[in-house]
Amino acid sequence: xxxxxxIPMEDLVVLSxxxxxxxxxxxAHVPQTLGLAVDFSGPSLIAVRDAFEDHKSDMxxxxxxxxxAAIKKVRSALVRRPQDGPGPDxxxxxxxxxxxxxxxxxxxxxxxxxxxxxxxxxxxxRMGASSEKGFGIFxxxxxxxxxxxxxxxxxxxxxxxxxxxxxxxIRVAAGQNQSTxxxxxxxxxxxxLNHRCRSFxxxxxxxxxxxxxxxxxxxxxxxxxxxxxxYGSDWFGETCPCSDCSxxxxxxxxxPSAARSAPATMRPAWNALDERRVSLTVxxxxxxxxxxxxxxxxxxxxxxxxxxxxxxxxxxxxxRKQASKTGTSKLT
Ligand SMILES: C[S@@+](CC[C@H](N)C(=O)[O-])C[C@H]1O[C@@H](n2cnc3c(N)ncnc32)[C@H](O)[C@@H]1O
Numbered sequence: 001x002x003x004x005x006x007i008p009m010e011d012l013v014v015l016s017x018x019x020x021x022x023x024x025x026x027x028a029h030v031p032q033t034l035g036l037a038v039d040f041s042g043p044s045l046i047a048v049r050d051a052f053e054d055h056k057s058d059m060x061x062x063x064x065x066x067x068x069a070a071i072k073k074v075r076s077a078l079v080r081r082p083q084d085g086p087g088p089d090x091x092x093x094x095x096x097x098x099x100x101x102x103x104x105x106x107x108x109x110x111x112x113x114x115x116x117x118x119x120x121x122x123x124x125x126r127m128g129a130s131s132e133k134g135f136g137i138f139x140x141x142x143x144x145x146x147x148x149x150x151x152x153x154x155x156x157x158x159x160x161x162x163x164x165x166x167x168x169x170i171r172v173a174a175g176q177n178q179s180t181x182x183x184x185x186x187x188x189x190x191x192x193l194n195h196r197c198r199s200f201x202x203x204x205x206x207x208x209x210x211x212x213x214x215x216x217x218x219x220x221x222x223x224x225x226x227x228x229x230x231y232g233s234d235w236f237g238e239t240c241p242c243s244d245c246s247x248x249x250x251x252x253x254x255x256p257s258a259a260r261s262a263p264a265t266m267r268p269a270w271n272a273l274d275e276r277r278v279s280l281t282v283x284x285x286x287x288x289x290x291x292x293x294x295x296x297x298x299x300x301x302x303x304x305x306x307x308x309x310x311x312x313x314x315x316x317x318x319x320r321k322q323a324s325k326t327g328t329s330k331l332t
Contacts, residue, residue: 001158061117071108109189117140119143123137145218145220149217152189152215195240197240
């Protein structure tokens, strides 16, 4: 997958699903890491939002097959062909096959974090001492330490040729399926992870032989808390804006040597962080199906617990209703 196809499609999806209805409105929030190819006034933004809304109710992330079928329907709704007869022009008719594949991948990746029962969601974060707003990744429910957050996937395209703004730059690590040491841009919801020098609660982890990576929690993350990683000491340099640095003036960012004293179990992840790893040649649907399946396995218990909680609540409600009915009939 080429960066020139991925970057504009990803920005289109992010803006369609997460930005306010009118992103040109002054003060409206837009992602900080937008590429340069987004046309705010184009019809596609609204088309993607509408098509996604039409099929959102069919997107059950606990069932990979039907989830992906719903994503396919969104794609089809966006590319009405001349032979489909009259119908609304959704604005994506002219897109190349490559761009449509990227669009579909982005919809399937971001659709997961839109779902109400995903482990994380995208939200607006205020960062550091400045009141600057950006996107961030937040836990919906508490996430224990050592959990891989499958819901927020990140991938790298096969090149880094397209011009982009301040997108995350990631270096391929040994063992991944792209040329070692190459620099790539990061795509997918994981690119919305923000940085903290010391009080981070997650690290990046990569999948060997792929271009994929995820976050793994190093500490428990409370419900509603932001998931944050340490980008490495050279990302912001001397003028780190993160809340750790701005609330403790003069404090220096975490050094790589400090990172190496992390618990042994976390070392592989730290080494990967040092190398600025990652990549999974975007195997679109199969990969998405895989990661959804992993997600299902990883979160089966918590989903089961949530369902059980709901069931108990319903039962309690019924009992209360019954009790109040009995109470009423006794009085009359
Ligand atoms: C990988 S993106 C994170 C998502 C980003 N917040 C957004 O809305 O697109 C990295 C960029 O986010 C911003 N950022 C991340 N952590 C930050 C922090 N602690 N304080 C200020 N800006 C931060 C910087 O602009 C950085 O280049």
